[in-house]
Amino acid sequence: MPxxxxxxxxREDRFWTVQNFLTxxxxxxxxxxxxxxxxxxxxxxxxxKGRHRYRHYNKDKPHPYHFMFFGLxxxxxxxxxxxxxxxxxxxxxxxxYQFDRNSNISTDL
Numbered sequence: 001m002p003x004x005x006x007x008x009x010x011r012e013d014r015f016w017t018v019q020n021f022l023t024x025x026x027x028x029x030x031x032x033x034x035x036x037x038x039x040x041x042x043x044x045x046x047x048x049k050g051r052h053r054y055r056h057y058n059k060d061k062p063h064p065y066h067f068m069f070f071g072l073x074x075x076x077x078x079x080x081x082x083x084x085x086x087x088x089x090x091x092x093x094x095x096x097y098q099f100d101r102n103s104n105i106s107t108d109l
Contacts, residue, residue: 014053015085026082035074035081044069044083054087 009016047063048055056068068086073079 015087022083022085029079029081029083033074033077033079033081035079036076038075039081040073040075042071042073044071054085056086 013019015022045056045058045061045063045066045068047065048067049065052067054067056066057064058066070084070086071080072082074081
């Protein structure tokens with residue numbers, strides 16, 4: 001892939017390299033299991049020590065540097081139905097109404 005095209009995709013979405021994998025995985029999760037009426041949204045952290053725009057830091061976690069994902073789960077079986085990466089703050093919103101992008105995660109899931 002040419003360097004310019006890669007930089008353009010990085011500017012649009014930093015998770016573009018793994019987005020196809022996440023989408024296919026989530027689709028397969030939903031094909032394999034039909035959830036009951038109760039579902040929950042859980043925070044999932046994957047340890048990461050490299051440099052990345054969406055790496056999170058939380059000193060209270062066992063691994064302070066991590067990627068944060070949100071998962072749609074069945075609370076009875078702990079089965080993961082869908083997985084979305086946390087992308088931090090939404091840069092396109094008006095600064096007066098600057099909320100955390102994760103506040104809309106329930107509608108995205």
